[in-house]
Amino acid sequence: MASSSSSSSLTGHSKYKVFLSFRGEDTRNGFTSHLAAALHRKQIQFFIDDEELEKGDEISPALFIAVETSDISVIILSKDYASSKWCLNELVNILDCKKMNGKIVIPVFYQVDPSDVRKQRRSFGEAFVHHENNFPDKVQKWRDALTEASNLSGYDSTESRIKKRLQLMKVLIVLDDVHDEFTELKSLARRLQFSGRSRIIITSRDKGVLDKCGVNNMYEVKGLKYNKALELFCRKAFRETNCSHDLLELSEEVVRHADGNPLALEVLANNNGKLMKLISEPNIYNVLKISYDELNLEEKKTFLDIACFFTGEDIDFVRRIRDDPSSLDTFVDKSLITIFYNELQMHDLLQEM
Known part of the structure; x- marks a missing residue:
């Protein structure tokens, strides 16, 4: 199994609410990433295997600990799940923990028929043709685990x-x-x-x-107006519409710094009690860097030039002096810059990043 990273550091004393078992090649950038994001939004501690962990025939001790210290294991059974001996070994371990410790196991049949999992047909059957030749001593245990998992109460996400x-x-x-x-x-x-x-x-x-995606209409989402931004920050940080007088000045500074960006306001507000450090909160930059990280090397160099020298300049002037004026359209499309009354503008947080 391959994937992204854990929602918290993994130690012998870690405790997770949910352990995610999945085939990275099938669902890492789709169903699994959305499920992980939803768990994170709900502040549910979950474990998701780090793709840098060494792959092998056996599960690492770290994964054993993660499975054993999770209350619930969610098994995302996708088309190529059974082709991974890593996933199958992990599944066996999850079901062993269920038997010994009463752990909850929830299968999700992601675009596969539960009966194909139960009877090892189609892609599951094809995977076992390979396993029969290479891992004959483990095949029966893996088959039994898939059959057991398919008989558990779970969720069917097939298109039908x-x-x-x-x-x-x-x-x-x-x-x-x-x-x-x-x-x-x-x-x-x-x-x-x-x-x-x-x-x-x-x-x-x-x-x-x-x-x-072939959308019919496209709208640019504007930032929050100052009063609404201040109200959002106060609600998230202090659970009140208005903050106390002694925190008002600092709250207003935070709101001005976020410049109407709701995500920035929420990240800052979630660090209630650390207001003096809010403006340098790294999580904001991690989110804002997503679009920047998608640029190629030359585009990143151009973007840095713009951030340093051309913010506030006339867009026609910038296009004339740049060797690659088309890159400006890329930055606009990715919401890294905006054009307002022919002036090139960039969010303060992006410029400081």
């Missing part, structure tokens, strides 16, 4: 199941922070029928993503 539930319904779907072509969404959308009054709202830092 979604189709039955959503077909002809009037729905509102919000897809937040989409940052790739979202191929799975387009494939699914072609197969589903919604009521004509349904709406799908997609938010993205990259206008190119919205073009590829």
Whole structure:
């Protein structure tokens, strides 16, 4: 199994609410990443295997600890899950913990038929043709584990199941922070029928993503006005609409620094009690760096030039003196810069990053 990183450091004393078991190549950048993001938003401690961990036939001691100290294990059974001996060994360990310690195990059948998992058919059967030749002493244990997991109460996310539930319904779907072509969404959308009054709202830092998704209308989300920004910060930081007088001046400074960015305000507010350190909070920059990190090396150099020398300049002037004026359109599409009354502008937080 391969994946991203743990939501907290892994030690012998760690305790997680949820352990995620999945095949990285299948779901790392789709279902699993969205599930992990949802758990993080709900402040649920979860473990997700670090892709830098050494791969091998056996589970590392660190993973044993993570499984044993998690209350719930979510097994995302996808098309190529059984092709990974790492995943299968992990599954055996999860089910052993269920038997010995009463741990909760929840299978998610991600675009696979539960009966194919139970009977090892299709991609699961193909995987075992390979395993029979290479790991004959482990095959039966792996088969038994898949059969047991498939008989547990879980969730079926196959397209047919979604189709039955959503077909002809009037729905509102919000897809937040989409940052790739979202191929799975387009494939699914072609197969589903919604009521004509349904709406799908997609938010993205990259206008190119919205073009590829074939949106009907595109809107630029404006930053919060000062009063609303101050109210949001106070609600998140102090659980009140207004903050006390002694914190008002510092709160106003934070709000001015965030410049209407709701995400920045929430990250700052979540560090209530550390107001003197808020303005240098690194988590904000980690989020804002997402679009920057997607640039190639030359684009990054150009962006740094703009941040240092051209913020506030006339956009036509900047285009004339740049060797690669088309790169400016890339920065606009990725919401790294904005053009307001022909003036090149950049969020203060991005400029300081």
